Amino acid sequence: MDRELYGREAIFGNDGLAARLTGLTPYGSAKTSYEHRDDPPVVVLTGGRGMGKTATLKQLRHVYREITPVALIDCEAVAPPQDPGPGWTPVTGALPELAVQLTPKVRAAKPVQFPRLSLGLVAVASIAWSREDETQAQRDLQSLGPVLATVDSRPGAAQGWVTKVLTKLAATAFDAVAPLAGLIAEATVESVLEETFSRFQRRTVDWYGAYPHAGGDGRVGLRQLAVDFERGGDLRRRAEDHLVGALVEDLYRAYRGTALGMRRGRPVILLDNAHNALGRQLVEPVLRARASGRRDQIVFLAASRSRDHEGLRHAVHHRLPEVAHASHWTRGTEVTSGILAVGLTPLSAAHAQAALERHDPEARTPAGLARGVHRLTGGRPLGVALFAQAAGEADRPGSLVPGALLDRTVRVREDREPVRLADELLGRLLPGRRLDVLSVLAAAHGEESARLLARLRLRGESLDGDVALRVRDVLRAEDWQVGPDHFVADPLLRSLLLHRLRFQDGDHPRYAVWRAVHESLREVYQAGSAASAPHRLHEELLLGREAACVTHLRVRFPRPDVLGWLGELRLIASAPYPRERGAHGPDPRRAVALGQDVAAGPLPEERTGLAGLDEEAAELQLRMRRLLHGVWLLSDPLALPDDEVTDRMAHELRQLSGRHLTGNAVLWDAATHWPRDIRAWRALSMPPGTTPDGAPDRRDRQEDGGSDA
Numbered sequence: 001m002d003r004e005l006y007g008r009e010a011i012f013g014n015d016g017l018a019a020r021l022t023g024l025t026p027y028g029s030a031k032t033s034y035e036h037r038d039d040p041p042v043v044v045l046t047g048g049r050g051m052g053k054t055a056t057l058k059q060l061r062h063v064y065r066e067i068t069p070v071a072l073i074d075c076e077a078v079a080p081p082q083d084p085g086p087g088w089t090p091v092t093g094a095l096p097e098l099a100v101q102l103t104p105k106v107r108a109a110k111p112v113q114f115p116r117l118s119l120g121l122v123a124v125a126s127i128a129w130s131r132e133d134e135t136q137a138q139r140d141l142q143s144l145g146p147v148l149a150t151v152d153s154r155p156g157a158a159q160g161w162v163t164k165v166l167t168k169l170a171a172t173a174f175d176a177v178a179p180l181a182g183l184i185a186e187a188t189v190e191s192v193l194e195e196t197f198s199r200f201q202r203r204t205v206d207w208y209g210a211y212p213h214a215g216g217d218g219r220v221g222l223r224q225l226a227v228d229f230e231r232g233g234d235l236r237r238r239a240e241d242h243l244v245g246a247l248v249e250d251l252y253r254a255y256r257g258t259a260l261g262m263r264r265g266r267p268v269i270l271l272d273n274a275h276n277a278l279g280r281q282l283v284e285p286v287l288r289a290r291a292s293g294r295r296d297q298i299v300f301l302a303a304s305r306s307r308d309h310e311g312l313r314h315a316v317h318h319r320l321p322e323v324a325h326a327s328h329w330t331r332g333t334e335v336t337s338g339i340l341a342v343g344l345t346p347l348s349a350a351h352a353q354a355a356l357e358r359h360d361p362e363a364r365t366p367a368g369l370a371r372g373v374h375r376l377t378g379g380r381p382l383g384v385a386l387f388a389q390a391a392g393e394a395d396r397p398g399s400l401v402p403g404a405l406l407d408r409t410v411r412v413r414e415d416r417e418p419v420r421l422a423d424e425l426l427g428r429l430l431p432g433r434r435l436d437v438l439s440v441l442a443a444a445h446g447e448e449s450a451r452l453l454a455r456l457r458l459r460g461e462s463l464d465g466d467v468a469l470r471v472r473d474v475l476r477a478e479d480w481q482v483g484p485d486h487f488v489a490d491p492l493l494r495s496l497l498l499h500r501l502r503f504q505d506g507d508h509p510r511y512a513v514w515r516a517v518h519e520s521l522r523e524v525y526q527a528g529s530a531a532s533a534p535h536r537l538h539e540e541l542l543l544g545r546e547a548a549c550v551t552h553l554r555v556r557f558p559r560p561d562v563l564g565w566l567g568e569l570r571l572i573a574s575a576p577y578p579r580e581r582g583a584h585g586p587d588p589r590r591a592v593a594l595g596q597d598v599a600a601g602p603l604p605e606e607r608t609g610l611a612g613l614d615e616e617a618a619e620l621q622l623r624m625r626r627l628l629h630g631v632w633l634l635s636d637p638l639a640l641p642d643d644e645v646t647d648r649m650a651h652e653l654r655q656l657s658g659r660h661l662t663g664n665a666v667l668w669d670a671a672t673h674w675p676r677d678i679r680a681w682r683a684l685s686m687p688p689g690t691t692p693d694g695a696p697d698r699r700d701r702q703e704d705g706g707s708d709a
Contacts, residue, residue: 004355005055005381008320009324011060012059014026016324017324023266041340044342046312048478048479048480049382051344067106071102072271072272085125091282092124095117099147115151116247117243119205122141122185123188123189125144126188185222189219205219211242244281251296268299272302290338312336313336314339347384348379355370355388356369358392373388386424393409402638403495406421408420408421437461441458445487451469456520480493485574502514515543541575541632550625550628553568557624561663566688569628569631570631577589577632579638587633587639595648641681646678657671
């Protein structure tokens, strides 16, 4: 069944990247022109977890598997068998799997055979065999049965190979001076050639005559291949590279010289998680061969979490939309210039809306939910897809906000029980990581804050270095940003980790771990300089001590640095809201921002901070309280913007503008531009009305349809 992949038209379009590489359109399998007829690049899709790399590769396999040979392996999932012999490595484990997937008959073409690869794999597998113990030989040959079956598919052939090989070994007199691995490999290859290969296939052994020190003799080359493999190190790497070349050569021969129309397009090899060592070992021999002038006509599409991998240093880099109609790639002088690195881009808000409509065709969810999901996820396809599914399956969707979806369950596979959305996302965005440690550090404001927090809360977690710095390196290696304002800079990942920190112990209403972490941060900033006061008040606000925050804003308001005051307001109000699991109804901050809670009756002093204030100061205190809660609600990535609260925020800022002696223009700009930021689903700009690099934001005029006049 086809997947719903949004925003990937540059790959799957009829003139998209896949069609231009393979010569076949993904849907309908019509022939199309090659963009690089003689020398196609190795394409590497780059992007962090959840960006849709795996989904894209799986969809490519799905649409091409009946019209051209195609294979897909996950380079992180190639695992040794239960009792591997010394001939097993990740490379010798991956190559048979690729060959077996490439073998099945496709439209108008017979199955591909892999005689060269079969001989090489048999040669290296045989290095552990002996005449005294046939168990290992039986196990290895039977495990190679599927790839050998591409040459000889007779039933029971595997057992015949075992018997023939062991008989040959028993009758062979080995020279004690020569390397035993090479002699056993030679005897084994002879047996397999006689038993399995036809008269026409046996000459494929000659291809190994090009192996170093073979002198043009293929049997000598196979013997040397086994010897090099057993010796390990760079010699084993050389042998493995030659095995990769055998796979490529077998595929090339299957296409070379065939009758016109017998094979259409190009075969496709898909490598997921190719940034690891196995991925490089499979790709680099192909790159070197192509750089030397050899041509193979195979489409290699790989995926890498790292955009800055050293193997991509000399690649041609483009973002996905830039390769929709042409790759703009040419080979340079470096070997790795044979790579076209394509950065997968986030989905647009329109894609998020389409995903939600697919799961909610009756439009039961709030109108702004799709935009809210897009803002929270940053357009990360995995997040968009799971949030949309959770919203569509919700019982009471009419008042949903992104934060409420974190506790919803989704069924991601038919053979699994429904899982909580937050747990599923964390498990897939940070697989195999210490989520307890990461959840604590997600509360930190920056690297220094994280290191202090680790010393207070994570003692004993690491005996060989700074915990926070180790976590920082892990996040960067996984393509997650670490920022100065938030140690975990990605809003989605930070929200998921803080959600786990609050609810992991199920100790409502104490939330002991969550509270202890934030109390520790508050103490860190309590002892800091005056510049750390907004960070301390950030912690006070989420711990329920709002009066101190409001008082701080009121006291500092008359000072000349009104831009700094707005920055403090924004920082304090960026505090995560302490949600209750399963809570329904309006957000409590809304009533405060609109002044409705005060109108309903007197409030405790610890919530308002009004005690001892004269009338003018009390009026300013209440205005600051409304403004703080309005900004807190409107800048919360787990909530949805509220038009009435947005208008009230602008009103409060304009009123403050009239009261400030020197900063009235800056406050007036905030009253104008901050509502625009909110309605455009952007972070509040600082200074108001600028882009993140400090330039004036021209988008405002475009979105408003003209000038402000």
